[in-house]
Amino acid sequence: MxxxxxxxxxxxxxxxxxxxxxxxxxxxxxxxxxxxxxxxxxxxxxxxxxxxxxxVEGFAVTVDADGQALHLEEPAPAPGGDGVDPREIVGPSTAIVDQExxxxxxxxxxxxxxxxxxxxxxxxxxxxxxxxxxxxxxxxxxxxxxxxxxxxxxxxxxxxxxxxxxxxxxxxxxxxxxxxxxxxxxxxxxxxxxxxxxxxxxxxxxxxxxxxxxxxxxxxxxxxxxxxxxxxxxxxxxxxxxxxxxxxxxxxxVAAAVALAPSGDDPLRIAFLYTRGGMVQLLAGPGSGADAMIRAIGAVDVGTDIGLDRPFTQITSEALIEAAPDVIIMMTKGLDSIGGVDGMLRLPGVAQTPAGEKLRVVDMADSVLLSFGPRSGRTIEALARAVYRP
Structure with a gap:
């Protein structure tokens, strides 16, 4: 077919x-x-x-029964370093990847x-x-x-x-x-x-x-x-x-980048928000592409976790508060289009989430974040480092 x-x-x-x-x-x-x-x-x-x-199921990434990435038995040092709790990091960061x-x-x-x-x-x-x-x-x-x-x-x-x-x-x-x-x-x-x-x-x-x-x-x-x-x-x-x-x-x-993410029983909860000014304000879910990137860095995609059934759904306060993301990921131009971090806090429900309370937003260039091509290994590595060690 x-x-x-x-x-x-x-x-x-x-x-x-x-x-x-x-x-x-x-x-x-x-x-x-x-x-x-x-x-x-x-x-x-x-x-x-x-x-x-x-x-090709499981390309470069082995996942468990819940769809979470499994890492090396002796993983590389986590990007946050020993003793660094990524939930205690405060403030925004940018994932920078070589675009060559x-x-x-x-x-x-x-x-x-x-x-x-x-x-x-x-x-x-x-x-x-x-x-x-x-x-x-x-x-x-x-x-x-x-x-x-x-x-x-x-x-x-x-x-x-x-x-x-x-x-x-x-x-x-x-x-x-x-x-x-x-x-x-x-x-x-x-x-x-x-x-x-x-x-x-x-x-x-x-x-x-x-x-x-x-x-x-x-x-x-x-x-x-x-x-x-x-x-x-x-x-x-x-x-x-x-x-x-x-x-x-x-x-x-890709395999080397996935191995960077810390393993454990309490993965971060991450939301991907797609915005374009005040007209487009969407929460990503299954099939968005963002869900795959989030899993690749050892975290939970909150849109999928709360049961969204579409790749992108209009943001509501109820959904985002229920999702309770620790970190929010956005495209750089999307974040800029709403006025940066201050504008993000005005999106429905964001200020009432752990990510909003700590201003934990990670932005990344629009042209690489969801490309899924030959640069994906570098993209995953940059995203992991920005999330776990900004």
Missing amino acids: RRRLVTGAAALLAGLLAIAGCVAPADDTRSAGGNGAGETATAEPPAVVDACPDP VVPIESTVEPTLPVTVESCDGETVVVDDASRILAVDLYGTLAEIVFSLGLGDRVVGRDASTGFPQAAELPLVTPGGHDLNAEAVLGLNPSVVLTDASVGPPEVQQQLRDAGIPVIFFDDARDLDRIPGQIRAVAGTLGVPDAGEDLLDRTEGE
Whole structure:
């Protein structure tokens, strides 16, 4: 069964992750070659890549029956140090992660053509990876392309692709997370990598109608989907061996970062709040991506713990007071949009929580916190240190 991407993610206030369903693949096959002028005939059938593979359960993280991360029997010293109770820490902190994307050393020339089963049910043939455009809500796809050593082939970027190597690329989402068809067509991409977290879908269809191969990838974000995402992108671009090298490096970094978190019977309770000014004020829950990051640093995601059944739910005083988070995590721009820590205390219920009483908010750059890509190990490490030893 194939996944059908839900196309309303961008409309959900540009901050929510779409949820995938299942459909059978369509029979339509689209050819890539510059802007669709190439032929697909080959002596051998091209390799087939699944852009929506199943997640790898427990990737780099072993969890117990309650879903909490298990650490090494002899864990590394906790980021808080011996004798430091993270519940007694007072004041805000920022999780700082090196945003540079480090390409692997073993990149090779792409071997094409490749047939890709896109997540929207289309079958797409890629035979030109010379001009790549990779766009999604959190910049994950572009991060993978650059990490594979193919950054010099990328011709544009979305607003979330914030790492330094991509800073000078033309922006194709001038309205935030909405693709501009004219901007994309002006870059003459040979292949577009995307998902349902950006849109509108009419633009992606317009690109296909113009002869550009457009591949949809899984837009769900959690640790278990990192292996499939890396392999799918690498396979689509004809560099599967480079994908395995990148995956090996990423898994090692994630495992090392997870081992930093302290183990114990009384884990911290952490809430992730997504805000954009006074209009968007949401508490994260299961499937938000934030829940996976919180588990990775050995803590409890309070949204999941109190029984939320959606990735993001409007904040209410009752829910947040019941959740009783010890720490609140926010995106840096989201925290800034409400006036910093003072604004956070005005959110419903925050001032009545342990986190609010001690001003315990940890902010992190929007472009890395929920990316779930090759930099996730560094992200988890930075988040753990900011939570346990600000």
